[in-house]
Amino acid sequence: MSNKIIFSLLIVLLLSGCFENDSGTIVQKQPPLVRLVTIQTDGKVLHSLSGTIRARYETPIAFQVGGRILTRDIDAGQHVASGQLLFSLDPRDLNETVNAARAQLASADAALATARSELERQKKLVAENLISQFEIERFELAERAADSQRDAAKASLKQAQIARAYAELQTKQSGILIEVSGEPGQVVSIGQTVAVLAQDGKRDVEVFLPDSSRPPHAGKAKLDDGNEVDLELREIAGAADPLSRTWRARYRITSINNNLPLGSIVQVQLSSDTDEKDLLVVPLGALDERGDGARIWRVIDGHAEPVSIQVVGLDAEQARIRAELPAETRIIALGTHLLTPGMAVRTQEQ
Known part of the structure; x- marks a missing residue:
């Protein structure tokens, strides 16, 4: 009895890969057809993005x-x-501060005059041998202290007057x-x-690049009138923005063009040479992202297999990636979101 059951299950499994067409003929299902493309190496990283005209100094x-x-x-x-x-600013408080400083200076002037007068009187007493020289030294010290207090009062008055001027x-x-x-x-x-x-004068173009890319050293900007200007990297933010995960970079406009309207948007093309051999170019349709990292798919012995990658840059039709694959590797170009590891496929060259 058990042999009959096993035999019946095998028949069902064999027939599950077949279907019956309109004429009643049993036809076996074929694996899905996929198109293959060859990945290429690329020594040029290109960023096409929007930039904002900013003043050199804000x-x-x-x-x-x-x-x-x-x-x-x-x-x-x-x-x-x-x-x-x-x-x-409302100058009333500042005016009162000036008046107070002026009064302190007048008091210091009076104290200095008194100290000097007393010193002269004591010198006459010394000349008449009525007091000792030690007493003279004490009055000289008092005169110097009064003089220093007057200097401090003068400085306080000047500081108050400067502060009042800062009200405008x-x-x-x-x-x-x-x-x-x-x-x-x-x-x-x-x-x-x-x-x-x-400030009037030189203008910069500010752009934000993906966290995975360092700002290139040169590029071009297309203005509203259709003209292009050369760009040269001037400064880079010290760290990527923690929220947007982008690098802020500013590019100086090498040509003299100080009349560009601030805040206007320009199209920017940035490029830089690189010697990295693992920089590859693939169609955008070849990318597959399902929440656990970007990947592409290649065909091994008639079955689709995923390959993890790092996306470096994107443009309208292509993606630049890093992956542990040799150049000229054939990968699946479209429909990668429908694939599963080990899935049988038929291939067609593109």
Whole structure:
């Protein structure tokens, strides 16, 4: 009895790989057809991405003294000239500080005059042998102390006068105010940013690149008018952004073009030479990502097998990867999301 059951199961398994067509003929199912492409080596990493025109120098503007903002004479987006008034603080507290410092100086002047007069009187007494020389030294020390206190009072007055002058915030350079946050009535502390000035002059292009790629040293930017300008790497962020996992890089525009509108978007092409032999180029359709890392698929003895890879860069049609595969390896070009390890496939060259 058991032999009959085993035989029946074998018949079912054999028939499971077949189907019946319209004419009633039993036809065996064929493995899916896949197209193969040859991966190529590539010594050029190319990034095509958007960049933003930024000023070479973007300066936060802040008061050097604290207080309540009395007036705001500018708006965001406004062009300002060097020395132009931006904000002013309520000067009452600063004026009182100046008055107090002036009173301290007057007191110090009076104390010094008294000390000098007393010293002269004591010298006359010494000449008449009415007091000892030791007493003279004590009055000389008092005169020097009064003189030092007067110098300190003068310095305090000057410092208070400088602080009062800081109540008017003026620009040191000309440029465009790309951000204004200070408002009349707002109380600000020393060094608190109330505006950001994009200085006139040289312009940069700011881009953000994937964490897996270091910014190349050169590239080109296509402007709105269709012209292209050469780019040269100027600075790189010290570390990748922990949230977006991107590198911020700024490229100087080598040609003289200081009239580019700030914040405008340009198309950037960045490239760099590399000698890494494992840098390969594959079609975008060959990439497969299912949450456990990128991979591609190759065919071994008629069966699909995955290969783990690292994606270096992407463009409109191709991906640049690193993988432990020799050049000229044949891989599956499309439909990789439907494959499973060891799945039987038929191949077709592309």
